Amino acid sequence: MERKNFIRSLMIGAISTPVIIEACKKSSITDGSNTSGSGTAGTTTSTNGTCTVAPTETEGPFPTKLPASYVRSDITDGRTGYKMTAKITVGNLNNSCAALAGAIVDIWHCDAEGNYSEYGGSGMQSTNYQSVHFLRGRQTTDANGLVTFTSIFPGWYSGRATHIHVHVYNAAGTSLMVTQIAFPEGAGTSVALVNGYSKGLTGYTYNNADNVFSDDKTGVEIATVSGTLAAGFELTFKVNVKA
Amino acid sequence: MSRKVITLCYRKIIDVTNTSAWDKFVHEDSFAEFKMQAQFYNQDQRYTTFAEMLLNVPEAEKLHFLVSAAITGYLRQLNGIIPDILDNLGRRFLTFENFKFELINSDINDLEKHKIAINFFSKPLIWHGTIDNLLLVSQFKESNEAEVFTNLFQIQSFVSIHAIKTID
Numbered sequence: 299m300e301r302k303n304f305i306r307s308l309m310i311g312a313i314s315t316p317v318i319i320e321a322c323k324k325s326s327i328t329d330g331s332n333t334s335g336s337g338t339a340g341t342t343t344s345t346n347g348t349c350t351v352a353p354t355e356t357e358g359p360f361p362t363k364l365p366a367s368y369v370r371s372d373i374t375d376g377r378t379g380y381k382m383t384a385k386i387t388v389g390n391l392n393n394s395c396a397a398l399a400g401a402i403v404d405i406w407h408c409d410a411e412g413n414y415s416e417y418g419g420s421g422m423q424s425t426n427y428q429s430v431h432f433l434r435g436r437q438t439t440d441a442n443g444l445v446t447f448t449s450i451f452p453g454w455y456s457g458r459a460t461h462i463h464v465h466v467y468n469a470a471g472t473s474l475m476v477t478q479i480a481f482p483e484g485a486g487t488s489v490a491l492v493n494g495y496s497k498g499l500t501g502y503t504y505n506n507a508d509n510v511f512s513d514d515k516t517g518v519e520i521a522t523v524s525g526t527l528a529a530g531f532e533l534t535f536k537v538n539v540k541a
Numbered sequence: 542m543s544r545k546v547i548t549l550c551y552r553k554i555i556d557v558t559n560t561s562a563w564d565k566f567v568h569e570d571s572f573a574e575f576k577m578q579a580q581f582y583n584q585d586q587r588y589t590t591f592a593e594m595l596l597n598v599p600e601a602e603k604l605h606f607l608v609s610a611a612i613t614g615y616l617r618q619l620n621g622i623i624p625d626i627l628d629n630l631g632r633r634f635l636t637f638e639n640f641k642f643e644l645i646n647s648d649i650n651d652l653e654k655h656k657i658a659i660n661f662f663s664k665p666l667i668w669h670g671t672i673d674n675l676l677l678v679s680q681f682k683e684s685n686e687a688e689v690f691t692n693l694f695q696i697q698s699f700v701s702i703h704a705i706k707t708i709d
Contacts, residue, residue, distance in 0.1 A: 354631035361563040364614035366574055402577075416606050424639035424662045427616045430609065465581060471573065473580035 368404065368436035372448040375432035379410040379450030380492055381530030386479075388443045388466055389538040397443030398541050401474070402467040405447055406434040410495040412455030438469075451492050451531055456501065459508040460489055462521075466539050474539040480511045480520045481533075488523040488531050543709050546681050549635060549663040550703035551626050554645070556656040563624070567612050572655040574611035575647050578604055583649075590654070591647040609642035612659065616640060623661045626700060628692040629675055635663045636680075662703055 386403055389395035408414050415432040433452075437445035454460050462479040481489050483504055493499055505511040511519055525531035555564050579594060580586075582601040588594045594601040623635035639662040648654040665681035669691065676696065679689040696702075 355633065359618055359620055361566055361615060361618050363566055364570075364618075366570065366611040367613045368610050416603060424641045424660065426638050427613050427640050428638070430606075430613060434610070467577060467580075471577045473577075473584070476581060476584065 366436065367431055368434055370435055371437060371446060373405070373433055373435035374449055375415075375429045377409045377432050377450055379453070379495065380527055382449050382451045382525075382533060383530065384447040384449060384462065384533045384535070386445050386447075386464065387534075387536045388439050388445075389536055391538045391540045393541075395536075395538050397439070397441070398539065399439055399441050399443060400469040401439045401443070401539070401541065402436060402469065402471065403439060403445045403537075404434070404436045404465040404467070405462055407449070407452040407462040408455060409433055410450065410453040412453040412497070451488060453495050453497070454502060457503055457509075459483075459503050459505045459511055461508075461510070462533075464535075464537060466537055468541055474541055475537060477537060478510055478519065479533070479535050480505050480508070480514065481523055482520055488525065491527055543707050545668040546665050546706045546708055547668045547678070547702050548665055548704040550701050551623055551635070551661045551663075552699045552701075553625065553659045553661065554656070554699065555659070557653045563615060563618070567615050567659070568655065568657070569652070570611040570615075571608050571642075571644075571657050572647065572652050574608045575604065575644065575655065576649050578607040579647075579649055589649050591644050605642060605644055608644060608657075612642060616659075623663060626694070626697075628694040630693075634692045634694070635661070637661045637663055668705075 384405065386405070388398045388401045388403060390398040406414065409432065415430060415434060433449060435447050435449075437447065439445050452460050452462060460481045464475075464477050464479060465473065466475040466477075467473055481487070483489050489499075494502060505514070505520070514520070521533045521535040523531055523533045555568050557568065559565060559568060575591070579591070579601070582594055582598045582604065588597060591601070591604065594604070621636050621638065622633050623637050624633065626633060626635050628634045641660040641662070643658040643660065645656040645658055646654055647656070666678040667681050667689075669677045669679065671677070672693065674695055675693045677691050677693055679691045682689070
């Protein structure tokens with residue numbers, strides 16, 4: 299069957315559904331996760347083409363508008379490690395670095411083993427939809443320009459110092475800044491305490507050898523990190539953008 | 542007796558012509574997310590289409606994955622049931638946990654050029670046999686029961702057998 303016909307066959311069900319939607323709304327059928335009732339029914343339609351089986355089911359579930367799964371404060375998604383709270387403040391370079399409210403902040407970092415959430419390999423491999431974007435999150439800055447994420451202390455991988463990626467957008471989603479947060483090093487610091495989790499720190503790349511952070515002679519990319527293994531760590535960092 | 546265990550893949554194509562609410566949410570939200578995430582690979586704003594980005598910035602391949610976060614919430618709303626695909630009784634019968642999101646084409650300036658696919662991978666099924674042009678399948682279970690409930694369905698466009706395994 300040609301794609302055009304296929305798509306058309308998808309549409310037939312959509313056009314014929316509204317009556318059924320109304321009928322269902324009067325009953326107590328919901329999609330189970332949202333009862334706001336603002337959605338309209340999805341298409342339940344055959345793609346059989348010439349030999350079509352008519353859809354013969356109660357309509358539903360009813361979709362409702364949802365933000366991207368990045369939008370959450372706790373980005374742990376079941377990953378184990380030492381707890382870390384990341385407090386990132388966004389300032390506006392065009393306003394004496396005063397707090398920028400309403401900015402969108404994406405962060406992402408690797409897990410204790412040094413792996414990012416992404417599709418494993420290319421081609422045929424599929425992913426379970428429940429926990430696919432671990433250790434990636436998005437928040438919007440409050441009146442103080444602050445966003446807070448709950449996560450785990452990042453692990454490390456060959457060639458890079460411990461880091462967190464940050465992408466700041468304006469409220470409309472236009473990119474303002476792509477940067478990375480570095481961690482303080484040396485005796486008693488979080489990097490030394492966590493000690494690379496099970497890997498240790500043999501072969502670790504320190505900030506002054508890191509290809510991203512090595513040109514940062516003044517430490518402007520290094521966050522303030524306090525805390526202990528038992529209590530968890532708190533990271534604070536300020537990003538200044540031109541908004 | 543040996544049994545054939547199969548996994549089906551349904552590749553659901555969504556573009557601007559889709560009219561159902563779920564499809565439209567997926568289309569619009571994946572486009573918005575594409576526009577946001579693409580900026581990471583297009584910091585000089587030299588490219589407008591996904592194809593150009595892939596050609597010039599190979600890491601833009603990750604956009605398939607990164608944009609998929611825009612739609613996983615909608616996958617959850619399906620309650621584990623693969624949409625559109627019906628058995629011969631007219632019921633949706635395929636369940637899924639795994640998916641793969643694809644950007645087929647997109648253009649940061651044009652929603653109409655945004656076309657995506659969601660590959661739904663079914664949970665394992667036992668393929669008991671073929672009757673006329675219909676496959677007779679049942680949900681795969683570890684234990685061998687005397688009687689199992691089955692579904693008859695026709696392989697159709699955009700549906701394929703993704704994997705097969707013969708077990709004893």
